[in-house]
Amino acid sequence: MQKLLDVTRESLDRAIDKMRAGNRLGDVGHAVQSWVEQHGYSVVREFVGHGIGTKMHDEPNLPNYGDEGHGARLQEGMVIAVEPMVNAGRPEVRMREMQKLLDVTRESLDRAIDKMRAGNRLGDVGHAVQSWVEQHGYSVVREFVGHGIGTKMHDEPNLPNYGDEGHGARLQEGMVIAVEPMVNAGRPEVRMRDEWVAETADGSPSAHFEHTVAITANGPWILTRPKEMTGPSW
Incomplete structure (x- = not known):
């Protein structure tokens, strides 16, 4: 974390050094981008620095990336908010992880x-569920579980996303159960932000997929598949 802060702060200093009349916006953005990427980080592209004038966010926009010698020229009298924003990982790496x-x-x-x-x-x-998830370095949420679908939306039996083979109640033909793996990239603990919203305790990403499944003589029947994919087997 300290390295990230140091690199970001230095990128600001390098950007400010380029804030001279006659230089171009691309010179400033390049100073940030080249320094940040040299250290294995990435710049945020959705948000940019900006002019301060009759509006709080005025022209010109000042991206934290760019090519030297490109963009509008800086002029004496301009007032610009220089705002390097740096991610600890490259966006494409983050997407692959997700x-x-x-x-x-x-x-x-x-x-x-x-x-x-x-x-x-x-x-x-x-x-x-548990063995597959933990094999890949993730964890299963234990506070929330799958459940039966019956006269109540959340009926018996509860179906945890963890357990030991050969243990627990036997599945019987005619049961309908919501199967709901909930997987965290980090630790398994979650906390409630409010009455409805749960979030991971360590701030790590989480994923959840679900199907409602009927147990038939021919095996599992996924009731929540799209219409063209429904049938007595999965």
């Missing part, structure tokens, strides 16, 4: 559904 979390969570749902067969136990389903 995609992996989604892929692992979705696969854990498929593995859980494969265990939704009469005679198997709840622990078999939970173990299928």
Whole structure:
């Protein structure tokens, strides 16, 4: 964290050094971008510095990236807010990490559904999720679980996303259960922001996929698949 702060602060100093009449906006942006990327970080592109004039956010816009010699020329009398914003990781790396979390969570749902067969136990389903998720360095949320669908929206039995094979109540033909893997990239603990909103306690990303599954003589039947994909087997 200290390195990130130091690099960001130095990028501001380098940008300010380019804030001279005759230089171009691209010279300033390049000073930030080149320094930041040299240290393995990335600049935020959605937000930019800006002029201060008759409006708080006035012209010109000052991106934290650019090419030397490009953009409008700086002129004496201009007042500009110089605002380097730096991410600790490259955006494309972050996207790959998020995609992996989604892929692992979705696969854990498929593995859980494969265990939704009469005679198997709840622990078999939970173990299928937990073992796959932890194999990839993630954790399962323990405060929230899958559940039966019956006369109440959240009915018995509860279906945790963790467990031991061969343990728990047996699944029976005719049961309808919401299978809901919830996977955190970091630690498993969550906290309630308010009555409805849950968030990870450590601020790490989280993913959740869900299907409602009926247990039939022919195996699991996914009731919440799109219409063209419904059928007696998954």
